[in-house]
Amino acid sequence: MVVRAAVLPAVGSPLEIAEIELPEPGPGQVRVRLAAAGVCHSDLSLSNGTMRVPVPAVLGHEGSGTVVSVGEGVEAYAPGDAVVLNWAPACGSCHACGLGEVWLCANALNGAGAVYARRSDGSDLYPGLNVAAFAEETVVAEKCLLPAPEGVPLDEAALLGCAVLTGYGAVHNSARVRPGESVAVFGVGGVGLAALQSARVAEASTIVAVDVSPEKEDLARAAGATEFVVASETTAKDIRALTGRQGVDVAVECVGRAVTIRTAWESTRRGGRTTVVGIGGKDQQVSFNALEIFHWGRTLSGCVYGDSDPARDLPRIAAHLREGALDLGVLVTERIGLDGIPAAFDNMIAGKGGRALVVF
Template sequence: MVRDAGAAPTVEEVRLPEVGPGQVRVRIRAAGVCHSDLSMINGTLSPPHPLILGHEAAGEVVEAGAGVTRVTAGAHVALNWSPPCRECWFCTHGEPWLCSVANIAALENGSTLDGAPVYVTLGLGAFAEQVVVPERAVIPVPAELPWESAALLGCAVLTGTGAVRNTAGVRAGDAVLVIGLGGVGLSVVAAARAAGAGPVIAVDVSTAKKALAEAAGATDFLVSGDTLSKEVRRLTGGRGADHAFECVGRAATIRAAWRATRRGGQVTVVGMGPADDMVQLSALDIFSSARTLRASVYGSSDPDNEVPQLARDVLAGALRLDHLVTDRIGLAEIPAAFDRMSRGEGARSVVTF
């Protein structure tokens, strides 16, 4: 939990609300440390406090409230931090990832600390032993799916895979560039290779990410720098990438992705950046390059449909996730995981219980 803006996360005893109608209590078994959690405390976002962090998680249903039909006690579930309402304009027009009701950065759910209300990140607050969430925020997964895999499916893997499959529509033979090799970026690399893309060029500021990129399926690894676009063109017949995925959330890396993409190519922004980091592009360049710049929110996915399919892919061996987990930690080690993330070290740290 983070008690105040700028404070370090600490482990606290929190009282959960009783399970009401349409709600479920979940015992968390694994929770990934995502960059969006870091954004809650590094100034990228300005959530209310005190705040329970965590949103990429999986666990076992302990109790189901009145009227719940999706799960029963004992069910294994992945948590959905952006559950669609199925009733707003976006949901009824095939874009549930843009649901008007979902995507709330932090809200109160009845949890208390010393008798006072606390907020939970993205409606979940999953860096906890247990959570109470709405029924629509849980997605049943097979009991044989490892807890770590189930947790990662709910954010990093769904976001990265969806960006490739749904948002960009990468095809076999496309040249793909991926900038930023955290859990999401590595998932983009893996999904691009699975789609038959080639070359798949992975880029990061740290040479330590080379082995992780190759394990995910990258054909080439480059260190980010001023000559990036020239190096990408060298690897793509002089044209540039057909698809560039920006997985950092910075204006500088969005511009770098834009410059390294061929005329008529697509740039997909997956990383979430601060509101005051402005992207500047030449009006003439936008016209003459004919490139497309768009964002991918939660992989342009419907998690209720796609998480179960990803789970089946993992169990069938068609989707490998072992390279994504580089550190297994306890709750008290989350601040150290954030430090590693800030330094660009490793892929995913996963809290296990």
């Protein structure tokens, strides 16, 4: 079948909206008609070469939709089932999986290197981050799917596949925010908005949102921020002023820039915890001296996919959604078509808006 998709022809090249040829699902595969796909900063990182991807590729990894057909041996899903795409399925057999750290699975992205479709000229196409969600339909391995939670609009459920699992996991799994603790979230994009809501769910006391754009204050407060700080050279000092000159207990960095990581660390109290979610380039070098590491006793840790196990965490998130504690609609600042993805990339670069949602 021929479907429309946003194709990355080469790293650093503009996306092309084109028709591609999808095969019928083979053994263990499922064909999905997309309802929606979120435009994530990781897609931008893949397109500009910060993260590697075989090309030409169809990007998009945060999606939801309906099963159209299944291949031989597929038992968990049937045509008509509502699903969320799982771009990082754990293999269950590598060292990380053996430790229960499925978010670090060594084989999670193996599928991204396999040809999954053809361009109109017959050339190969690869699925960016396994699932190729920037298309009307996709074909994925059965393990790249999760059942869509009941009671959640299918288009908004796309956000569960990355932004919400990452933001929620950063707060609850990585930083392990406790009731009454103070939290600062750096970067009010899709993941940052999910982290702000998750800090509220964790019953944090003071929740500080930090962003370069003052226009994001209302968006941040709607997501749960009690305070808003416009990023500047005095950000760490400003945050300490809001917390009795101590600093916050936890900082969640969702930007991936050296200066932001350093500022987030400086914004925490003595003994505080900083979780780095943002994906930065190799040129982003962060420096610390040995004395300050000893004196402040702070913790700085990386966070992959929110340290999430989707099978474990998605039902927990769904329960919060049904209770009204989480609101996916707050994350979405624009609904677009496939041809709106390049402009959504530009908005991310400019620091504008929250999550752009491609609705099919």
